[in-house]
Amino acid sequence: MNRAVMAFAVLVLDSELSSAAPQELTRCVAGQQVIDKEGRSGVIVADDNKLCQVKYADGQIYDWIFWNLRPRAPAAEPAVVTPDASVPDRTGTPPSTTAPPALTILRPSSSRTLVYRADRRGHFSLTATVNGAPTRFVVDTGASLVALTLDDARAAGIGRSELIFNQVTQTANGRVRFASVMLREVRVEQLSIENVPAAVIENLDQSLLGMSFLKRLKSFEMREGALTISW
Template sequence: MMRYLLAFAILGFGLLVLVFNHDAGQSFGMDNEDFGQIIYTLPIILMISTGILLGRNTLGQSLRHLLIWVLIGLTLMTGYVYRQDAERVGEKLLAGLLPGRAVSVRTADGGREVLLQKSLGGHFETTISIGAIDVPVLIDTGASSVALRFEDAVRMGIDPDTLIFSRTVLTANGRAQAAPHTIPEIRLGDIIRTNVDAVVLEEGLLDSSLLGMSFLSTLHSLQMQGDELRLRD
């Protein structure tokens, strides 16, 4: 029983080291690939050697145990090699199950994307972080800048007395007055932008704040595929 526990401990330790040192490419001074082969081989050697030393296993039993550990090792190493693909599948599934949740994913070339699923209302809705405040927004490529509801601006800590409604904008309800404002930082998933141009609309004129082109135009791409929106950093 002890040799099984020791073999599992070796495999577990090796996988943890490989995951931790994945970006570095090396573990204990050797390439991760070579280190993984060693970790994969050690439990097999352990099972064979202990079986021979103890003399308790027949040749057939030893071969059967060897085959089991080969399969276990191959399964674990396959999981490690394809872990990023599994993460992408899981993240995409999460985005589909939770419309409006911004799911950050890594692309095959190492880039960053945020996935959004269309809501039941037919819009792409999500939540952005402005400082410590979460603000629900609609993705709106027709809006020239980020447009904040008056109520959201107040929640962010903006003093209404400092707002100067000097700009005329067009909304779904017609013309409205808006106050220019610069947002220090907006976070959408792993995508972060600083000093983003925005406007604050008069009270009661917006049902939801809008994430407009002053943010969206800074992205590498904005791609819609069916009910999925991909925003690439």
């Protein structure tokens, strides 16, 4: 075999190996079998923007950002071994044709999980600490950033003189100005996330726990009046 043919064969083999490697998802597709970052297999049952709702064998459903999932390769067909009729069974016992029962392994539930109940309006409220200061939040998956009121920012050690309100965003109450900040730490009970991008918004009357915090979690789920977060 000449060098050109050998080089082409190596190129084809490398291409086949690359295409066989599992890739991260580019979007959520209901019905697709996937594997999460923890190595658990499940199936996407619904999607909400960039969030894939994945159902597992134990019936639990968790929300995942799509780039934390990869497609599950189809299971290989098991090899079928046919007994050789030319070899006698010395025990006199006919070979069994019953396959052994499938083994199901359920992962134990993680202790790194918090659950909150919705209030009468259907909102999820919780108390966190921002840079060590207690702060009351409403969870808002529609907010791309954690948003702080001026008072909550001041309590977290962010002075008005440090804020530059040079950006504008659209809210339900119209266009408002905000200042970008980086929070040293946001802690919810035993869960702690550092270096969280946030916005301090003028005339905001309630701080919001947005996606710059939520997307750093392993998963979160809003279902049947309960918010479950895991990390």
